[in-house]
Amino acid sequence: MITKEAVRADFSAAAEGKASGKSAELVRRLEKYREAKRIFVGPTARLQQVRINALTDGKELLVPAPGLKEGFYLLAPYEIPFKHLAYAVGYKGLAQYGRRVAVEELCQGPVGLLVTDCLAVDPGGYFVGDGKGFFDLAVAILAELRGLAPEAEAYGLGEQAQILDQEIERGAWDIRLNGFIAPEGIALSSAGTHVDRRVLWDELEPKRVRKITPLWKLNMQIKDALSQAAENRE
Template sequence: MARRVRRHDGDAGGSAGLLAAKAALRDEVWAAMRAAKVARFPGAEGRIPNFVGAEAAAERLRGMAQWRRAGTVKSNPDSAQLPVRQRALEDGKVVYMAVPRLTDADPFFLLDPDDLAEPPRRAASIRGAARSARRVAVADLAPVDLVVMGCVAAGADGARLGKGGGFADLEFAVAAGAGLIGRRTVVVTTVHEIQVKPAGAIPTGAHDVPLDFVVTPDRVIACRPDRPAAGIRWDELTEAKIAAIPLLGALRGP
């Protein structure tokens, strides 16, 4: 029996209907992963699920031309994408990894492959980054070539469903607003095949960042979305969300 998990969208803005539809799809994907026994410890529910084959998906991403061209990578901090972060460091790429939940005034870890206190596998974890990386502000980042976003579900049309907190979209919006992410920046995810949904199956809002590529252990799906101009949509943020993230309060001002 699945344990009851806390929803992450309690301080999210947007229509109740859209939030409910997203929550129902998350539950469906988490249950499917649990039933198929493809979710790794500590389980799928309530998180960006780590999955069986994460290393194979990272290797498939590693073989893409877009990966080879990228010198800087921004990645989510979740376990599912740890193999991607590891390979980026092994390949000499600079990795920016968000501090979980953007709780620090300097909300990114800077992982420089030429200046690591630990091997890439350890440095690419959250605990390892806390030891090996320094925390930096948005102003300290360089332009990003490739963005890796964790997903609960990913659509063949590029639609992305996170775990509900909205942090990945906020990270993207902040970096885009600072001119660090542009239309040439490639956006990808690595997921299990069970997490892939047909075009039109994932409900999205205006703030949801679409994916250029969905990478599974077995294939690469080129989505080629029409990505709208990115930026922080203040009207979709609740006061609770702004209060919880120091960076947002600083950007909005008094």
């Protein structure tokens, strides 16, 4: 078993650049992609073409704000001029062409497919990201707020060389990918959905909860519900 720190040391350069057009096209062939009305795609440069394709294919595109501090931005299809798409799906364009989604709205358009990039993935589908854990946290938040479709699947994009032959150490937050997409094809296909994911409150520092808007609002909802339940018992 290899540690995440060792993976990041060996594969740090894998976070740079954009995915090939072939990888982005392979995403389009996924059954979950064709079925989904709304998809979640990470904000990195590697996934830019996937985000552009989603909008041109008539999908609603949900993108996490930087550091998840402002939650999620939603970009609607067919509303952005084609020549502006590359800018619109980047961090700088989100605020101009997208809109922030209130936590109460997430359940109104559940995500059917999640796409992220990664540094490396093991044979079981567990992967190493940039170390900030925003993808795992975003999935947990969406699941808690009923923003994931019951059959939602998660895929990673990268290169064939990023597929390891040994297991990566795992933590309680870690998401298991349903598949890994490289230009050569789709590998490591595995069953399972992510709708049962939950936020692990005991492992979050209070200051981090306060800095991430959807996390803070979700925490307040839970506290309000507990308070109301206590009042009803009295």
